[in-house]
Amino acid sequence: MEIKFRQQYLEDLYEGKKSKEKRFKSNQSLVNQYVKTVKKLEGITVFEQIYQLKSLNFEALSGNLQGLFSVRINDQYRLIFDIVRNTEPPFEVQLLELEEISKHYE
Numbered sequence: 001m002e003i004k005f006r007q008q009y010l011e012d013l014y015e016g017k018k019s020k021e022k023r024f025k026s027n028q029s030l031v032n033q034y035v036k037t038v039k040k041l042e043g044i045t046v047f048e049q050i051y052q053l054k055s056l057n058f059e060a061l062s063g064n065l066q067g068l069f070s071v072r073i074n075d076q077y078r079l080i081f082d083i084v085r086n087t088e089p090p091f092e093v094q095l096l097e098l099e100e101i102s103k104h105y106e
Contacts, residue, residue, distance in 0.1 A: 001047070047093035
C-alpha cells in the first residue's frame with residue numbers, strides 16, 4: 001500500500017529523524033511502535049487485508065473525525081489516516097494519507 005505523510009513530523013519519525021515534539025523525544029518506544037505500524041500498512045497489497053491484521057484494530061472514526069480512519073499504535077495512541085480511492089472503476093484503495101498520531105480519547 002502506498003503511504004503519504006500529510007504532516008512533516010510523521011515522515012520525520014518514520015525516517016528516524018529527531019522530533020521537536022516532547023511526546024516523541026521522551027518516548028522512543030512509541031516511535032518504534034509507530035514505525036512498525038506504518039510498515040504493516042505498507043505491506044498490505046489489497047486493502048481488505050487490513051481487516052485480517054487484528055492487532056491494528058482498524059476502525060472508522062465518528063464525530064469531528066468522521067470520514068477518517070484509525071489503527072492502533074499501542075493501547076494509548078492511534079494513527080489517524082484518510083483513504084484515497086481510485087476515482088474510476090475499480091474503486092480500489094490507491095493510498096493511505098497519514099494525518100496524525102493521537103492519544104486515544106483525548
